[in-house]
Amino acid sequence: MRPYIIAVFDYDLATMASSRTGDVSASKVILGLMIRQPDTGAGVGLRLNSRFPHARWSRNAVHNNLPGLVRRGYLRILREGAEPSLSLYEATREGVDHFGEWLREPSHAPLALRDALRAKLELCERGDLPAVIVAIREERLTCDQEYAAAHARYKQAERLERLGTGHDSDWTAKLQSALVADEALLWGQWAKRLQRLQEYCEELVQDVEQPGDRDV
Amino acid sequence: MSSSRVTAMSELLCLRDVCKTYVSGGTRLEVLKDVSLKVGEREIVAVVGARYEGKTTLTQIAAGMQRPDRGEVWFRGRELSGLSDGTRERLLGLETAWVDRNGPGLRLTVRDYVGLPLAMGHRHGKREVRKLAYEALERVGASDCARQPWEDTSRWQRVLVGLARGIACRPRLLVIDDLLDALGVRRTRQAGELLRSAVDDLGCGLLMSVSDFEAALVADRVWSFERGGLKLMSDQIAGEADVIDIEGVRQGRDRAP
Numbered sequence: 001m002r003p004y005i006i007a008v009f010d011y012d013l014a015t016m017a018s019s020r021t022g023d024v025s026a027s028k029v030i031l032g033l034m035i036r037q038p039d040t041g042a043g044v045g046l047r048l049n050s051r052f053p054h055a056r057w058s059r060n061a062v063h064n065n066l067p068g069l070v071r072r073g074y075l076r077i078l079r080e081g082a083e084p085s086l087s088l089y090e091a092t093r094e095g096v097d098h099f100g101e102w103l104r105e106p107s108h109a110p111l112a113l114r115d116a117l118r119a120k121l122e123l124c125e126r127g128d129l130p131a132v133i134v135a136i137r138e139e140r141l142t143c144d145q146e147y148a149a150a151h152a153r154y155k156q157a158e159r160l161e162r163l164g165t166g167h168d169s170d171w172t173a174k175l176q177s178a179l180v181a182d183e184a185l186l187w188g189q190w191a192k193r194l195q196r197l198q199e200y201c202e203e204l205v206q207d208v209e210q211p212g213d214r215d216v
Numbered sequence: 217m218s219s220s221r222v223t224a225m226s227e228l229l230c231l232r233d234v235c236k237t238y239v240s241g242g243t244r245l246e247v248l249k250d251v252s253l254k255v256g257e258r259e260i261v262a263v264v265g266a267r268y269e270g271k272t273t274l275t276q277i278a279a280g281m282q283r284p285d286r287g288e289v290w291f292r293g294r295e296l297s298g299l300s301d302g303t304r305e306r307l308l309g310l311e312t313a314w315v316d317r318n319g320p321g322l323r324l325t326v327r328d329y330v331g332l333p334l335a336m337g338h339r340h341g342k343r344e345v346r347k348l349a350y351e352a353l354e355r356v357g358a359s360d361c362a363r364q365p366w367e368d369t370s371r372w373q374r375v376l377v378g379l380a381r382g383i384a385c386r387p388r389l390l391v392i393d394d395l396l397d398a399l400g401v402r403r404t405r406q407a408g409e410l411l412r413s414a415v416d417d418l419g420c421g422l423l424m425s426v427s428d429f430e431a432a433l434v435a436d437r438v439w440s441f442e443r444g445g446l447k448l449m450s451d452q453i454a455g456e457a458d459v460i461d462i463e464g465v466r467q468g469r470d471r472a473p
Contacts, residue, residue: 144447144449147429147449147450148449148450148451151433151438151449151450151452152450152452154433155436155452158434181430181433184429184433185428185429185430185433188264188429188432188440188449189428189429191440191449192264192429192440195440195442199443
């Protein structure tokens, strides 16, 4: 009975995590990458981090998820390696079908608004506000840097697209370009959102410090 | 900026510590505070800002249509505030084009609207103006509406007509104010491609104000309004010009609180 219970538990983790918070599980992404190309654990780990640089997967994401995917019949081992991370895996028909179902299903929830900054603002006292403003400013700087990096990648993708050959590979280049554009927009808008939040908090601090002095 | 400052060959426009305040009914509204930026040949520079953040003021000062209260506006190595209004207008009429989303204000066909700056600034004959206007419309893919009254055109056609008007006189500097707002993904991208190809072919510089980061993607350098100042968000221009004016860029970056 025990393996059966584990399998159900694994399955729940992989599916419920995405429906509750709007994000995607590492297990699903690893399966998708294996469908695109059979790979070793080490190889898929590299692709996981390069294709999703901002997902902040855990260091053990691949190591923890490969056995479960094999157990559920979505991956099979093509060749055992000298160590587990060097074993070569490929997706099974069941894995392809399972991934296809997920790809077609509607997203159940938007991204969860559960960032630390929001919680800090929700729970801070009046005297804490200056410190929270510093935290907002620092988060903004990070967003600015991420925007600049994504914009650089967009410009690079744009140049590659302009050199396009008209072959099938151009489709991938165009999709990549759209994804990078989306990423740049997210960071840019997030930075703007933090700017507004910072300005609002700073005005609040001024209002508290100098009540009645301000023109309203 | 000192007169001995080295100006890069490719540098077209340089705004340095530009300030502008509007006074109305005893209320002072400081719109631009120590704004510095530059635009070089074949560069697209975008300034992202919300409504009433000073985008139009900035682009009009950049195009020489308004004077700043303080600061300097250099165009191709000449400081514009030192010039008489007539000289400034002549210089800018020949070498810059400013485009916004508003129409002609009187009933004109698209072709005549596009040709208006040519007729005024370049003193072309009527037939030549129409030919050049038609060519510009053709270039942006809007020649089919050349004989239509501007008021009867669609939102997207107005964007194309605006672009055609901007490039018709082959300016060295094109300044676009909030033209690419809320166009949607496909149209924004299409407009971006048109702008990129116009800038590359004409060898001009482009300064554009936009309301969102989507329209700014095509730019080589992206600034964002922040309490009247500008904050550098992304700089994808590599080369000599940046090395020369890196101090100005740093000042812009450091100005962020």
